[in-house]
Amino acid sequence: MNRRVLRTYLIDLLKLGAGEKMIRTPTTHLSVVFGVSQQSASRILNELAKEDYIFKEFRDGNIWVILTEKGMREVEEYMKYVVDAYEHPGTIVMEGYVESGMGEGAYYISKRRYQIQFKDTLGFYPYPGTLNVRLKDPYYISQNRFLRRLPGYKIKGFRTKERIFGGAKVFKALVEDKIEAGVVYAERSIHGFDVVEVISPVYLREALNLKDGDKVRVSVLLNAD
Amino acid sequence: MNRRVLRTYLIDLLKLGAGEKMIRTPTTHLSVVFGVSQQSASRILNELAKEDYIFKEFRDGNIWVILTEKGMREVEEYMKYVVDAYEHPGTIVMEGYVESGMGEGAYYISKRRYQIQFKDTLGFYPYPGTLNVRLKDPYYISQNRFLRRLPGYKIKGFRTKERIFGGAKVFKALVEDKIEAGVVYAERSIHGFDVVEVISPVYLREALNLKDGDKVRVSVLLNAD
DNA sequence: ATTACTAAAAAACGAGTAA
């Protein structure tokens, strides 16, 4: 049974109160809550316990359960996702903190072959430089990991006499909900999932008066044609 | 594929922006969003469309989808449920409006054989009368439907020389988050899922100064030992 | 590039039942 559906059963257990204290949960009762047979309810509890989402104990003829730390984290992340899907449909919102890059972003972005492709896909020639945004909230990191798996616009690599310039993937975005921008994932990225590289037609640090460590919001537009 | 898991895919589509306008969703892309194969993504879309949760169209080589009204309702109800599970664990909260019953509630509740059982299960002898609360919000109605399927405490029926008194099921509850109460479901109830019958050791109308039509909150405690 | 069919494998399910 996969995580996707296990999560939904975790929510049910949370609703019954298993997030706070051990509760008595005869599988015969759970079967009506889960909408499955008693046998399946039993199996589901065992799978949840095996995955360490719940702690399960047999006491005087009954099963008692409580969500584990891992189970609570799972449920909280899932709730955030559901609410987020409703409140921010079509966009992936991430908040993080401005960070100084190595300055090599500027070098890459300024290459004419890249510039042309950015204009074609995003609609603007980017200012030569990237704004690195470091994510701290685990939820935003998971969102970034998710985003990086999506297709986006393909930026093709190329080679000059001297060296090879790798390909990338880019998404339309907004910074601080107002400034047109793009989020770039280099194919051979040096960053982990906790860093987002942002480009824009304007020099963002100036336009938004940003200093290292300032909080900034990046909203990726998933359906910007 | 059951409602439980279809809902989770609906959330994903909502996140992609399919709640607002038609979006292009190649099954090859969806497969990474859903975490399944391309073939399954295709099948899932077809099932969602068959259940009328989404409208799906094939246009110049791509699939475009948008959530239907039914899909949006489903997603909204599910979100409420998830948030509710997190914010009100272990209780089922329902809000409704005070209504006049036929007065027969009082007749039943006052029967000694019932009174004793209420004292045993709820811990109090109920005031002879019930407060009928009519639910309007569809979410509360669905919660009530759900609750009515749970076991609760069994109240046994009995017979006198004159007639038969049916069995019931009772849950511990709080009215307005403060007054000790019980929610009763008669086995042969005359009410639909939009009415909750509340009993209490005190005369609720007086204690809370309630008149017909007043809004009242009933919180059923699922784990009150 | 797509979508979605077929066929075969894998996973999930519940009836029956023992403990």
Place this chain on the structure above:
DNA sequence: TTTACTCGTTTTTTAGTAA
């Protein structure tokens, strides 16, 4: 009453592939 095993059935999944 419980839980959870076995086992036969159904459902779900994906690889291969045609269109």
